[in-house]
Amino acid sequence: SNRWTTNMDDTTEKLNLKRELGLVGAVSLIGGTMIGSGIFMSPQMVLYTIGSPGASLVVWACCGVLVILASFCYAELGTVITESGGEYIYILRTSGPVVAFMLIFSSVLFVRPAGVAGISLSFAQYAVAFFYPDCPPPVPLVKCVAAVAIVVLATVNCLNVRFSMSVQVFFMVVKVLALAVIIIGGLVMLARGHTEHFEDSFENTNLAINPIGIAFYQGLWSYDGWNNLNYVTEELKRPEVSQMNTAVR
Structure with a gap:
């Protein structure tokens, strides 16, 4: 029996993820995730809550600096611990399985589903608004569209990594063009002299x-997604290049 066990151990292959994600795909994963519904919805809420255009710009700048510093930390972690899983694998290696389990338990059951639901509902709200120009869209319709979007994207990501990356790149380009x-429209308005909002901007x-x-x-909700690349570190062709270049971008 010992001989049989040894032979089985020798012939067993370790299960590894295919390294199919290159630099363009990595940048698209970060960009496509960060440039989402938040950037199209949060600016009005930031301006409304903080009360002035100047203070809102300060908030956006501070959030950007904070995210840049955090992304550099994650890039360093991704080059040192080249395993998929993001913060779960980092806490597992530093704090042990109990703390890591508590993190992944709360993340899988509460944090991640809430985030996905919020993003999907925002997308659905925009998607059906075209058909209801004079009134708010029905809530059940918004929820159904959001559920369909979640199922479609989950199916795409489960089918093939390269195809899902192609979809990610396509939508990233579309969102960058929209931004x-x-x-450009804002710069044109400034060039035409519409600078009244910058007068006493902190009032x-x-x-x-x-x-x-x-x-x-x-x-920070709008910037959310900067850490997603570390969840697929094992699928990167050259993790050290992709992590650092993505952090810089």
Whole structure:
């Protein structure tokens, strides 16, 4: 029996993920995840809660600096621990299985589903708004569209890594173009002299803890997704190159 066990151990192959994700796919994964519904919905909430255009720009800048610093930390972790799993694998290696289990338990049952539900509902709200120009869309319809979107994207990601990356790249390009139109339109308006919002731009700023916290929450929600690449580290062709280049971008 010992001989049979030894032979079985020798012939058993270790299960590994295929390294099919290159630099373009890695950047698209981060960009496509970060540029989502949040950036199209959060600016109005940040401005509404903080109270002034100047303070809202300060909030956005601070959120950006915070995310950049965190992404550099994750890039370093991704090059040192080249295993998929993101923060789960890092806590598992540093704090042990109990803390890691508590993290993944809460993440799988509460944190991740809530995030996916929020993003899907935002997408559905925009998707059906075209058909209801004069009134709010029915809530059941919004929920059904959100559920269909979740099922479709989950199916795409389960079918094939390369196909899902192609879909990710396509939608990232579309969203970047949409943002470019908005940014260029804003610059054109500034060039035409519409600078009234920058006059006394910090007037009526809400300096209380509650509005500042909500504004930062909305801003960081828009930046959410910067850490997603570390969940698929084992699928990167050259993790050290993809991690650092993505962090810089």
